[in-house]
Amino acid sequence: MIQIDHLSKRYGEKYAVKDASFTVEKGEILGFLGRNGAGKSTTMNIITGYISATEGSVSIDGHDVLKEPQEAKRHIGYLPEQPPLYMDMTVDEYLGFVCEIKSVERSKRKAHMAEICELVKISDMRKRLIKNLSKGYKQRVGLAQALVGNPEVLIFDEPTVGLDPKQIIEIRKLIKNLGEKHTVILSSHILPEVADVCERLVIINKGEIVAQDTLANLTRGISESSRLSLRVLGAEKEVRKALYDITGVRYVEMVGSMEPGTHDFILEADKDTDVRKMVFNTMARMNTPILTMRPMDMTLEDIFLQLTNEDKGAN
Numbered sequence: 001m002i003q004i005d006h007l008s009k010r011y012g013e014k015y016a017v018k019d020a021s022f023t024v025e026k027g028e029i030l031g032f033l034g035r036n037g038a039g040k041s042t043t044m045n046i047i048t049g050y051i052s053a054t055e056g057s058v059s060i061d062g063h064d065v066l067k068e069p070q071e072a073k074r075h076i077g078y079l080p081e082q083p084p085l086y087m088d089m090t091v092d093e094y095l096g097f098v099c100e101i102k103s104v105e106r107s108k109r110k111a112h113m114a115e116i117c118e119l120v121k122i123s124d125m126r127k128r129l130i131k132n133l134s135k136g137y138k139q140r141v142g143l144a145q146a147l148v149g150n151p152e153v154l155i156f157d158e159p160t161v162g163l164d165p166k167q168i169i170e171i172r173k174l175i176k177n178l179g180e181k182h183t184v185i186l187s188s189h190i191l192p193e194v195a196d197v198c199e200r201l202v203i204i205n206k207g208e209i210v211a212q213d214t215l216a217n218l219t220r221g222i223s224e225s226s227r228l229s230l231r232v233l234g235a236e237k238e239v240r241k242a243l244y245d246i247t248g249v250r251y252v253e254m255v256g257s258m259e260p261g262t263h264d265f266i267l268e269a270d271k272d273t274d275v276r277k278m279v280f281n282t283m284a285r286m287n288t289p290i291l292t293m294r295p296m297d298m299t300l301e302d303i304f305l306q307l308t309n310e311d312k313g314a315n
């Protein structure tokens with residue numbers, strides 16, 4: 001649905017985005033994750049045709065954003081980081097104005113606006129001046145303008161910044177719902193947000209894409225080993241040696257003794273080897289009961305930190 005090919009944007013000598021390529025499939029909710037200043041807004045602004053790229057191309061449903069801007073933009077609803085709201089208009093006046101610029105048929109506007117307002121829950125606010133709305137409601141009006149014309153693709157840039165926790169939950173829920181009928185790109189620097197809402201992630205660091213995969217693959221795929229945490233009732237030296245002798249085990253470390261007579265171990269094994277059965281059998285033979293055994297997957301947070309550490313990336 002969206003194809004981003006070798007996109008770069010340079011300001012003077014500095015790359016805001018460098019050689020970024022990724023695709024967004026029809027119907028998916030893609031998370032575009034990066035720290036502040038990583039190049040998210042720049043990428044979103046290029047995809048939506050707000051600014052031009054220095055190099056590379058973007059196509060939306062086969063239409064090049066640069067060569068066929070009207071056609072490409074017709075498919076996109078965009079909520080930029082700063083929603084383009086007119087503070088002295090009422091919600092109705094503003095959405096009417098957006099209908100006008102998006103060429104929504106006059107006869108259909110009333111019903112279309114009512115439907116959108118219902119969806120983003122601003123029906124009671126339609127006669128209010130936008131400047132008098134709370135930040136959360138202003139953001140909903142921003143979402144509403146993105147939905148005008150019923151575009152297939154919705155792009156949200158940091159949609160929950162500045163909202164209170166209740167508003168954040170509501171906006172995320174709304175985006176999830178919209179994802180059922182639209183292709184969505186959600187740009188954010190908030191890890192739990194994209195983890196909660198998105199099926200697949202593209203991670204950008206210092207202008208470069210450093211990873212793109214499903215959440216599950218990202219948490220599984222990056223490390224070369226799998227780790228287990230164990231608490232065993234038994235003598236440290238014997239248990240450590242027995243664990244170390246298990247095929248596939250690379251490393252064993254005793255990390256503490258939290259209960260009398262027990263020892264806590266972290267065991268690192270080859271990535272594709274599930275050593276749990278062997279650990280169980282070995283400990284059973286030695287009559288050293290396992291009190292806990294837990295796989296230690298890398299969290300998305302670990303991965304994000306690993307991928308976006310200060311030494312990585314360009315510039």
Ligand SMILES: Nc1ncnc2c1ncn2[C@@H]1O[C@H](COP(=O)(O)OP(=O)(O)OP(=O)(O)O)[C@@H](O)[C@H]1O
Nearest residue numbers: 011015016034035036037038039040041042043189
């Ligand atoms: N018009 C501009 N002129 C010069 N540099 C710019 C311009 N716009 C962005 N940059 C730089 O490009 C880099 C990427 O900025 P961008 O706004 O895309 O990041 P971001 O990931 O959206 O961050 P944030 O979440 O803080 O908005 C930053 O270093 C920024 O200072």
